[in-house]
Amino acid sequence: MPRAEIPATDTAYPVDHLNRVKRRHDRGFYDHPTVHALLDAAILCHVAYAIDGQPFCTPTLFWREGNLLYWHGSSASRMLRNLSKGEPACLTVTHLDSLVLARCGFNHSADYRSVMCFGQARLVADPEEKRRALVMMVDRFFPGRTAGLRQSTESEIKATAVIVMEIERASAKIRAKGVADDEEDYALPIHAERLPVRTLIGTPEPCPRRLPGVERGSDLAEYSAGRALEEALAEAHRRAYPG
Amino acid sequence: MPRAEIPATDTAYPVDHLNRVKRRHDRGFYDHPTVHALLDAAILCHVAYAIDGQPFCTPTLFWREGNLLYWHGSSASRMLRNLSKGEPACLTVTHLDSLVLARCGFNHSADYRSVMCFGQARLVADPEEKRRALVMMVDRFFPGRTAGLRQSTESEIKATAVIVMEIERASAKIRAKGVADDEEDYALPIHAERLPVRTLIGTPEPCPRRLPGVERGSDLAEYSAGRALEEALAEAHRRAYPG
Numbered sequence: 001m002p003r004a005e006i007p008a009t010d011t012a013y014p015v016d017h018l019n020r021v022k023r024r025h026d027r028g029f030y031d032h033p034t035v036h037a038l039l040d041a042a043i044l045c046h047v048a049y050a051i052d053g054q055p056f057c058t059p060t061l062f063w064r065e066g067n068l069l070y071w072h073g074s075s076a077s078r079m080l081r082n083l084s085k086g087e088p089a090c091l092t093v094t095h096l097d098s099l100v101l102a103r104c105g106f107n108h109s110a111d112y113r114s115v116m117c118f119g120q121a122r123l124v125a126d127p128e129e130k131r132r133a134l135v136m137m138v139d140r141f142f143p144g145r146t147a148g149l150r151q152s153t154e155s156e157i158k159a160t161a162v163i164v165m166e167i168e169r170a171s172a173k174i175r176a177k178g179v180a181d182d183e184e185d186y187a188l189p190i191h192a193e194r195l196p197v198r199t200l201i202g203t204p205e206p207c208p209r210r211l212p213g214v215e216r217g218s219d220l221a222e223y224s225a226g227r228a229l230e231e232a233l234a235e236a237h238r239r240a241y242p243g
Numbered sequence: 244m245p246r247a248e249i250p251a252t253d254t255a256y257p258v259d260h261l262n263r264v265k266r267r268h269d270r271g272f273y274d275h276p277t278v279h280a281l282l283d284a285a286i287l288c289h290v291a292y293a294i295d296g297q298p299f300c301t302p303t304l305f306w307r308e309g310n311l312l313y314w315h316g317s318s319a320s321r322m323l324r325n326l327s328k329g330e331p332a333c334l335t336v337t338h339l340d341s342l343v344l345a346r347c348g349f350n351h352s353a354d355y356r357s358v359m360c361f362g363q364a365r366l367v368a369d370p371e372e373k374r375r376a377l378v379m380m381v382d383r384f385f386p387g388r389t390a391g392l393r394q395s396t397e398s399e400i401k402a403t404a405v406i407v408m409e410i411e412r413a414s415a416k417i418r419a420k421g422v423a424d425d426e427e428d429y430a431l432p433i434h435a436e437r438l439p440v441r442t443l444i445g446t447p448e449p450c451p452r453r454l455p456g457v458e459r460g461s462d463l464a465e466y467s468a469g470r471a472l473e474e475a476l477a478e479a480h481r482r483a484y485p486g
Contacts, residue, residue: 018297023316043353044339048291048300054261055298057291059337059357073266094302096287096442101463104392105381106399110286114302138348149347150428156349179450185393186452191459195466196445199339207422207435214432220344223438 004169006030018118019169029172038115038172039064040237041230042093043141047071049089049121062091063140065241069117069165070124070133089121089165095230099195100178103185111175111194118169124162133162136240141233143240144219199229247412249273261361262412272415281358281415282307283480284473285336286384290314292332292364305334306383308484310410312360313367313376315403332364332408338473342438343421346428354419354437361412367405376405379483384476386483387462442472 004014012031013019021028029035045062048055062071069091097111124130134157135146178194203225204216222232222239247257255274256262264271272278288305291298305314312334340354367373377400378389421437446468447459465475465482 043342044337044355046289046291046300046302046335046337048289048293048298048333050291050293050296050298053293053296054331054361055291055293055333057289057300057333057335057359059289059335059355061353088297090291090298090300092289092300092302094287094289098445099286099384099466101385101388102392104399105377105389105395106403108381110304112287112302116300118297134348138351141342142344145344146348149345149433150431152348156347160349178448179452181450187454188393189454189457190392191457191463192450192453193459193463194448194450196448197442197472198445199440199442202341202439202441205421205437205439207424207437209422209429210435211430211432214434216434216436220434220436223342229440 013167013170015171016169019116019171021171021173024173024175027173027175029174030170034172034174035115035117035167035170036064037234038095038113039069039093039117041095041234043229043233045069045071045091045093047089047091047121049087061137063136064237065136065140067167069119069167070136070162072133072137072160072162086120086122089119091117091119091165095199096197097176098178098197100180101191101193101195102179103181103188103190103192107179107181107185109175109180111178113172113174113176115170115172117165117167119165119167121163121165124164129164130157130162133164134160137162140240141236142219143236148217201225201227201229201232256410256413258414259412262359262414264414264416267416267418270416270418272417273413277415277417278358278360278410278413279307280477281338281356282312282336282360284338284477286472286476288312288314288334288336290332290334290364292330304380306379307480308379308383312362312408312410313380313405315376315380315405329363329365332362334360334408338442339440340419341421341440343423344434344436344438345422346424346431346433346435350422350424350428352418352423354421356415356417356419358413358415360408360410362408362410364406364408367407372407373400373405376407377403380405383483384479385462385466386479391460444468444470444472444475 004016006015008014060071094114100109247259249258251257337357343352
């Protein structure tokens, strides 16, 4: 990757033509705390990659560990076959916070927090690195859970491919201002509003076939009904990676 | 685009190597009703495109009209400059329905409904097509709303680029089975559950600067507090495109 126009610092990603937020650049952020917080509040991302010039946009579960992003899939999947050599990819997370109804069409918008991460995705080949990643694939979301599970078999480990990508560039983009009309439009008799949107956890549904006496453990305390999913995910991440 | 392995029908998209669901192919759907319903229940998508081999994954608001997908952005944005010539793109929508905690790591999963659409994205250049698209950019979500708004100015129309892509291939992928453990694992004393996730509309926040006497109209009736966002979006779509 060529040298960045603004070099990396200890607490911010470098900036160049790849990740500089061009449109509405006042909405752009490159610092680690902002970028990482948006990633850690999510479980779902979309990964863009290209095969012979054809772009694919694939949804997948993912997690962050320092400057590394991990995601997984079957060893047979198209994306993983392609990325195993180390291929450029872009992993994006978007939190939708509201729909914004303005007094003219042009100012209709949405509040959102998104982050785009760029790097070279590659297959995790080292057995030890893979074994650890397969633990965190569960424990990053449900800290400590793997210790109480039936152990993974060799064929399960073989059937799961893990992808890792070091974040080389990243940019977060945040709109959080609700209705923002042109000054003269506020004088018009037109209804405008911010319509909040939240992704919430529902009531947990225990497996109907669980054995008598087996109860939900305190390890799942973050995931309580009515809570914002992103809060539970961020809290679990702090517990899985303390300090 | 080369000839499909399974040709299109009146009610289904064609299938070939591009869109055939390979991993867990029992989860794949290609029929118009399934594909369209997943699209119409969403406002946010992620679009993958590539510039000089570098993939980008960009979140954006979008809507569907027949076999056409529309999205927009500033005329200055990188994506739109690139796609204006007619470039291959992939537009993906994902609805996350639950996190699934199983009795082994391998069977941890999520319930989801996703759809990937492939085609050639191009800039809407025809002024009449663009004017109509800018109306539907609002009215698809809030049917009839544009008629009551301050009219768009020429410079606003110029500053908004609209992209259109005909869906040439599409595949939906649905997992909706909750906990699905290996048969022998049900005998283990391990807690397993389905943790539902829903994206809901919150309490509408009227613009603090709205004029006295200006009330929320019945045109926004779909968007009531506590409702699933996807239900409101699907209902509005049916009202905006009846029949």
